[in-house]
Amino acid sequence: MSTINDIVLIHFEDAPVSFARVESILPDAKKDWYHVKFLMLQIPLQVVTWILKDDYINGDDFHMNGKKMKITKVESPVEELPLSKNTNLSDKKLPGNMGLQEKQQGNVIAFPGFKKKHEPDDAG
Numbered sequence: 001m002s003t004i005n006d007i008v009l010i011h012f013e014d015a016p017v018s019f020a021r022v023e024s025i026l027p028d029a030k031k032d033w034y035h036v037k038f039l040m041l042q043i044p045l046q047v048v049t050w051i052l053k054d055d056y057i058n059g060d061d062f063h064m065n066g067k068k069m070k071i072t073k074v075e076s077p078v079e080e081l082p083l084s085k086n087t088n089l090s091d092k093k094l095p096g097n098m099g100l101q102e103k104q105q106g107n108v109i110a111f112p113g114f115k116k117k118h119e120p121d122d123a124g
Contacts, residue, residue: 018040018042019042023037028051
């Protein structure tokens with residue numbers, strides 16, 4: 001079941017149309033129905049609330065104004081590292097600052113007219 005803060009993909013007539021984030025899920029007066037608030041991830045941002053059965057939140061097809069709809073939770077793809085069983089990590093160079101390589105110094109960029117808001121002005 002999709003829960004609060006999940007990203008979902010909304011399908012309209014079997015075609016994906018928009019991503020949304022689930023903002024809240026509140027129970028309705030009817031058993032197994034919920035007020036689901038979505039933040040539609042599009043321009044401009046829009047907040048909508050749909051009254052949905054728990055089955056619909058779980059990805060079952062439903063109809064809205066006679067049109068077929070579906071909500072599916074978006075799962076982040078799992079990226080597996082191509083390591084074999086015989087690979088010894090000590091034989092490999094580790095990326096970035098994980099290895100024993102010397103750290104490179106970064107460049108400092110000055111912003112002369114920039115002052116932090118919490119610092120007092122230099123009044124002489």
